[in-house]
Amino acid sequence: MSRHSPVLERHQIPWLIGVALCTTLPHAGFLPIWMTGLSALLLMTVAWQWHRGLAPLHKALKVLLVVVCTAGILFEYKTLLGRDAGIAMLVLFMALKQLELRTHRDATVVISLGYFLLLTHYFHAQDIPTGLWLILSTLLVTAALLKLQAAPTASPMSLLKTAGGLLLQALPLMLVLYLFFPRIPGPLWGLPQDAYTGRTGLSETMAPGNISELVNSPEIAFRAQFTGPPPTPQTRYWRGPVLDHYDGRAWQAGPTGREAAPVEHLGQALSYSLTMEAHKQHWLLALDMPARLPDNPELGARLDKNGTALSNRPLLNRQRYELQSFPSYRLDPEGKTVSLPRHLQLPQGYNPRTLELGRQWKSQGLTPEGTIQQALRMFREENFHYTLRPPLLGRNAMDDFLFSTRRGFCEHYASAFVVLMRAAGVPARVVTGYLGGEVNPVDGFMIIRQSDAHAWAEVWIKQKGWVRVDPTGAISPARIESSLASALPDEATLPYMELRWARQLQQRWEALNNQWNQWVLGYDQSRQQELLARLGFTDGNWRTLILLLGISTLVLLVGLSLWLFLPRTSKDPAWALWNKARKRLQTQGISAPDWESPMALVQRLETAAPHLVPAYRELARLVMTARYEANGPKMEALRHAYQQLPR
Amino acid sequence: MSQASSPKRQGWLSKLIPPHSAEPGVVRLGRRRIYILPNRSGLLFGITLILMLLGAINYQLALGHALVFLLASLGLISMLHAQRNLLGLEIQAQPGPSVHAGEPGSFRIQVSNPDGRPRSALEWQLERQAMPRRLDLQLKQDKGWVTLDMATHQRGWFAMPRLTLSSTYPLGWYRTWSHPWPHTRLLVYPAPSFTPLPPGGSFQGDSHAIVQEGHGDFSGLRERQPAETLRHVAWKAAAREQGQKPLLVKVFGEGRNEDLELAWTSTAGDDETRLSILTGWVLQAERQGLRYSLTLPSRTIPAASGAAHCQRCLQALALYPDNS
Numbered sequence: 001m002s003r004h005s006p007v008l009e010r011h012q013i014p015w016l017i018g019v020a021l022c023t024t025l026p027h028a029g030f031l032p033i034w035m036t037g038l039s040a041l042l043l044m045t046v047a048w049q050w051h052r053g054l055a056p057l058h059k060a061l062k063v064l065l066v067v068v069c070t071a072g073i074l075f076e077y078k079t080l081l082g083r084d085a086g087i088a089m090l091v092l093f094m095a096l097k098q099l100e101l102r103t104h105r106d107a108t109v110v111i112s113l114g115y116f117l118l119l120t121h122y123f124h125a126q127d128i129p130t131g132l133w134l135i136l137s138t139l140l141v142t143a144a145l146l147k148l149q150a151a152p153t154a155s156p157m158s159l160l161k162t163a164g165g166l167l168l169q170a171l172p173l174m175l176v177l178y179l180f181f182p183r184i185p186g187p188l189w190g191l192p193q194d195a196y197t198g199r200t201g202l203s204e205t206m207a208p209g210n211i212s213e214l215v216n217s218p219e220i221a222f223r224a225q226f227t228g229p230p231p232t233p234q235t236r237y238w239r240g241p242v243l244d245h246y247d248g249r250a251w252q253a254g255p256t257g258r259e260a261a262p263v264e265h266l267g268q269a270l271s272y273s274l275t276m277e278a279h280k281q282h283w284l285l286a287l288d289m290p291a292r293l294p295d296n297p298e299l300g301a302r303l304d305k306n307g308t309a310l311s312n313r314p315l316l317n318r319q320r321y322e323l324q325s326f327p328s329y330r331l332d333p334e335g336k337t338v339s340l341p342r343h344l345q346l347p348q349g350y351n352p353r354t355l356e357l358g359r360q361w362k363s364q365g366l367t368p369e370g371t372i373q374q375a376l377r378m379f380r381e382e383n384f385h386y387t388l389r390p391p392l393l394g395r396n397a398m399d400d401f402l403f404s405t406r407r408g409f410c411e412h413y414a415s416a417f418v419v420l421m422r423a424a425g426v427p428a429r430v431v432t433g434y435l436g437g438e439v440n441p442v443d444g445f446m447i448i449r450q451s452d453a454h455a456w457a458e459v460w461i462k463q464k465g466w467v468r469v470d471p472t473g474a475i476s477p478a479r480i481e482s483s484l485a486s487a488l489p490d491e492a493t494l495p496y497m498e499l500r501w502a503r504q505l506q507q508r509w510e511a512l513n514n515q516w517n518q519w520v521l522g523y524d525q526s527r528q529q530e531l532l533a534r535l536g537f538t539d540g541n542w543r544t545l546i547l548l549l550g551i552s553t554l555v556l557l558v559g560l561s562l563w564l565f566l567p568r569t570s571k572d573p574a575w576a577l578w579n580k581a582r583k584r585l586q587t588q589g590i591s592a593p594d595w596e597s598p599m600a601l602v603q604r605l606e607t608a609a610p611h612l613v614p615a616y617r618e619l620a621r622l623v624m625t626a627r628y629e630a631n632g633p634k635m636e637a638l639r640h641a642y643q644q645l646p647r
Numbered sequence: 648m649s650q651a652s653s654p655k656r657q658g659w660l661s662k663l664i665p666p667h668s669a670e671p672g673v674v675r676l677g678r679r680r681i682y683i684l685p686n687r688s689g690l691l692f693g694i695t696l697i698l699m700l701l702g703a704i705n706y707q708l709a710l711g712h713a714l715v716f717l718l719a720s721l722g723l724i725s726m727l728h729a730q731r732n733l734l735g736l737e738i739q740a741q742p743g744p745s746v747h748a749g750e751p752g753s754f755r756i757q758v759s760n761p762d763g764r765p766r767s768a769l770e771w772q773l774e775r776q777a778m779p780r781r782l783d784l785q786l787k788q789d790k791g792w793v794t795l796d797m798a799t800h801q802r803g804w805f806a807m808p809r810l811t812l813s814s815t816y817p818l819g820w821y822r823t824w825s826h827p828w829p830h831t832r833l834l835v836y837p838a839p840s841f842t843p844l845p846p847g848g849s850f851q852g853d854s855h856a857i858v859q860e861g862h863g864d865f866s867g868l869r870e871r872q873p874a875e876t877l878r879h880v881a882w883k884a885a886a887r888e889q890g891q892k893p894l895l896v897k898v899f900g901e902g903r904n905e906d907l908e909l910a911w912t913s914t915a916g917d918d919e920t921r922l923s924i925l926t927g928w929v930l931q932a933e934r935q936g937l938r939y940s941l942t943l944p945s946r947t948i949p950a951a952s953g954a955a956h957c958q959r960c961l962q963a964l965a966l967y968p969d970n971s
Contacts, residue, residue, distance in 0.1 A: 108688040112695040119699045122708040131710055149768050149816045151783035166721060173720035178713055188705045317707050521709040560724060564731050595675060595761055
């Protein structure tokens with residue numbers, strides 16, 4: 001390779017600055033402020049130098065800048081490796097490289113860096129707007145690449161058009177690659193700690209205020225798609241972690257156990273698929289009570305001894321799985337999972353009045369069912385309120401709630417109920433999860449949001465097993481039958497639930513996002529297998545994929561080459577006429593290849609067939625002027641000349 | 648670009664690639680004679696793509712996969728476009744004006760583009776010569792030409808070496824090239840060596856001796872000297888040249904006493920030296936507007952003057968001893 005790469009022309013520089021700008025800009029919000037500032041400063045310097053035609057910076061200064069940047073990254077991230085430090089490095093080097101744009105080789109490096117930086121945008125988001133932005137950026141980077149090759153006279157518009165044409169032609173092939181390229185489940189190497197940033201969701205503890213905080217978030221927790229009709233609103237309990245240890249303030253999850261809880265399924269099964277957003281936890285949030293779990297080996301799903309469906313590793317990506325549940329069931333009627341010390345546990349020295357009340361009920365000799373009714377009647381008949389903004393509670397939180405404030409959210413009711421039950425000697429526990437879900441009329445998916453987070457209670461009754469009791473229903477039946485919005489008094493209308501048209505718009509947008517998630521982002525190894533099965537390859541492996549990929553790539557490339565290389569029937573009527581004339585010559589036994597220009601043909605005729613020359617010369621002249629002159633002859637003149645040709 | 652057209656790397660390859668001899672007539676670039684290989688920036692792009700794919704797999708970026716696949720497809724289809732950029736061009740070559748050995752000669756390459764598609768960044772280079780020349784054909788532009796220079800060392804016919812036509816259009820990841828070799832040749836005259844003219848020519852600078860009004864027949868033209876009258880200026884010839892060249896005056900036969908005889912035998916030295924001396928004489932005689940004849944061992948050109956005569960003499964000298 002030669003050491004002399006051609007020197008960049010002045011008019012090519014702005015394109016490269018543009019590449020740097022559009023590939024680093026989306027990172028601005030995610031990088032430390034000094035880095036964003038420095039990159040912006042560097043780009044502005046380069047733009048100024050270009051505008052003024054100034055000499056490049058001194059070499060020593062450039063070296064100093066590189067050293068400063070590297071040191072800055074080291075200081076900021078304590079490493080040069082890893083995801084965030086890597087991105088920072090790419091961004092800064094992209095800006096620094098602009099300082100020494102001299103030859104085509106520098107430009108090639110900038111373009112390659114640019115393409116790589118485009119990929120890193122997906123660490124932040126993979127939604128539809130990001131996708132659109134990236135299409136535009138890819139177009140710009142490709143046009144810049146074209147600018148390096150194309151004639152200096154080519155206008156920016158024509159470059160963008162050519163680049164767009166190339167990208168469009170690449171699209172079918174991209175689809176084939178997307179569908180058939182064997183997907184490898186990641187990660188290939190250890191993900192750094194910073195791979196996933198915090199998200200809201202359920203947790204293994206429930207302190208007062210945890211769930212009411214979640215309820216403010218319209219974020220989608222997961223989506224469900226039922227094969228049959230969806231369950232009634234009263235039975236949309238999505239089962240999450242079961243909490244059975246109370247320390248006076250917060251509820252904690254106990255051990256989940258190796259054995260699955262014994263369940264008797266009753267009635268009709270519901271089949272559905274769930275698309276879970278990455279929540280970094282193990283819970284699969286199946287509808288109460290899961291029967292068949294996904295057999296996806298990667299997920300490693302199992303039922304724990306509390307009846308919650310779990311995966312063996314945290315869900316780090318959005319994941320789709322198939323489930324089956326029975327809304328009617330008996331969970332552990334034999335009481336194998338019941339442990340009195342655990343399910344009657346109460347912290348010493350807390351909530352004396354509540355404990356006293358429970359003991360009182362116990363001494364009345366009530367059955368467990370009677371105790372439940374007693375508690376629910378109390379919530380219903382005394383002056384209890386359901387609110388998102390409960391007053392603060394003191395050390396004896398349950399005493400405060402039950403006997404003085406009487407205003408609370410589902411977590412307060414579930415917690416107070418379970419404490420009362422335990423005090424009355426009935427085994428009980430708190431279950432958290434989601435209640436509700438709304439079917440999006442646009443695509444039929446049921447959407448469950450963080451705002452549907454809920455807590456309820458389970459009480460163990462002999463022969464009936466763990467029975468779900470939702471004390472919130474006693475105080476606010478609307479919460480269970482419809483949604484949170486209808487259950488809350490006006491004071492607490494959630495901001496995102498206000499306008500009807502805004503709601504419809506939101507539903508459409510969410511349906512679109514869902515399609516995007518399901519088909520674009522959710523396309524993984526298992527979906528690929530599904531596609532293969534649908535195409536008739538039931539035991540498809542990577543060999544099948546490679547074969548399919550090879551064949552379809554070949555077909556597409558051959559198709560594209562045919563389209564590109566085959567002489568197209570000219571849309572130019574003058575030329576079409578000339579082709580007809582050529583064909584006639586060929587029938588008369590005179591060769592007339594398509595690549596020969598009309599004038600060359602006529603010249604050849606002078607020796608080959610002199611008697612044909614005058615007529616053909618006239619036609620050739622007209623055809624050429626029609627093709628290449630702005631005000632060419634009329635088609636009638638051409639047709640006339642054509643008719644004059646000897647037969 | 649030139650990074651890919653380094654003669655060292657292309658050397659063994661281009662020796663394998665046909666054509667191995669010049670082709671008569673118009674050379675049309677068909678699919679079979681267009682070659683394509685990824686170049687340095689293509690390799691850089693490939694490495695970038697692999698790194699991007701690894702990143703996309705590791706972080707499970709669905710759109711990352713899509714981007715990588717889009718760029719990979721772009722890489723594949725740009726190969727077709729690179730080939731299409733050269734396909735169907737018709738190439739002819741003509742020799743430039745004849746030159747003397749040692750002077751830079753040139754060939755004029757005519758490119759026709761029958762289907763009028765735009766062709767970009769065509770780089771033309773004569774084999775073993777530096778400095779490629781670039782040509783871009785716009786949409787509907789069906790003809791274009793480039794002039795390629797090369798050094799000459801020897802008198803005689805100089806056959807045009809093989810051409811290398813290459814391009815990295817559209818995205819610079821591939822170099823497509825072809826070796827059209829239209830047959831043409833340039834006549835290279837011997838290098839002149841300027842020694843005084845042999846005796847015999849009467850014109851020694853006294854202009855009045857030859858510029859005599861109304862005497863004899865018109866015998867030729869020569870450059871006008873500053874002090875001469877304007878009456879004999881060849882205005883028609885001046886008009887043809889549009890004032891680009893010095894004025895010429897008509898020379899009349901009677902102004903000359905005797906023709907100048909430039910003979911092989913009046914020179915000394917080896918053949919090439921003699922040819923150089925004769926060339927120098929022809930040029931001087933012509934410049935002075937003399938009538939001169941040229942006598943070579945194999946051939947004699949009778950006395951005359953004028954550009955055509957001069958060319959004839961120079962051609963004979965260039966091709967000596969083969970004067971067929």
